[in-house]
Amino acid sequence: MASASVYAPAGFDFSNQVRNQFLQEKGLPLPKATSTGTTIVGCLFKDGIILGADTRATEGPIVADKNCEKIHFITESIRCCGAGTAADTEFTTALISSNMALHELSTGRKPRVVTAMTMLKQMLFRYQGHVGAALVLGGVDSTGAHLFTIHPHGSTDKLPYVTMGSGSLAAMAVFESAWKPNMTREEALALVSDAIFAGIFNDLGSGSNVDACVITASHTEMLRNYVKPNERVEKEQKYKFRRGTTAWKKESIRDLVVSEEVRPLGGAQAEAMDTS
């Protein structure tokens, strides 16, 4: 009798691999994953961290979602922006968020940003870059405010201001010219908005609105759709036809409910549902 392995299964099923390889050779194109194109930024200011992101999700040249949320929840005072394959970033951050919650219950301490960073980098390294998630992780814990980037292959950087995604060069240009240490909240929010604008207006993979998240030691504030520079203009005229524009000849109304009978089920005395 073969003994079962004590190790947890890898989770991913490779049994279709031979078939997929065969089909690909015959010319069948692989399905395209929704990517987040994207501009995500993070910056350190006097009281903590501000994270910013645009809200466009693309599928090749098509905009798949005009208002998607790229700032994911890890713990109460730690958030993570995700660029790359949308499913990968959402799934990875959700998994790490669950693991952080379990870890917090196990240790009994407020969770730290380095813990989330280590969990993320170890997982991404194990998948050798096949999980396409480029992340900006920031938060405030008992040791202070920290900001990290995590690349899809598992390398990390600890920096005072970071940008990731296809619009990262545009956003980084803004940061490099205007960032200074110990900014106030208003200055930092304005800088982050400017950096995301640079990405939205100069990069095709980023667009729509600006999301921001301000994390301080006392509380976290999620500013969803902080600025909306791409609102659709309202049409100037009304294009409806007035009633009676088309002549009609015959009217027939059919009642869909012909007859209705209520029969209570569930034994001789039908008990009323307990809705208290």
Next chain:
Amino acid sequence: MEPSLRLAPSPNAKAASVQDTSNSLGLHDTLQYGPRSIATEVKTVSPIRQRLENWEQTQDNLKLTVQRNVYGLHAPVRLLMERKIVSSMAQMPTLPQSNLHLDILMGRDETLCTGDFFGGVEMRTPQSIHQEMERKYRV
């Protein structure tokens, strides 16, 4: 597995086997996978698959090797004995598998990984008990 201090599984795996595409008779299943070709079998060895499937085992082997070097042979032997005792009771293949004691011994009782929610019995197409048993004992 022989004692080794590797951190990650080695990239050169053994050669691809016919087991992937075999039907119940043990031969290549042409109906499902197309004609058999050596090129397919050699090319479709995915390095990521081999790495993911052997990851936990390699890490575990490292820990056991270090314990053997530091404390002596008895340390890993006792741990392996405990695991074997705990996984001795076989479970019904059609129901979701769960072995809490083994999870505690392997140190994964307080973490979640992809294997916990992908690839389980619930995800597969519902098969009869005979097919499930066949799948289990082919391991």
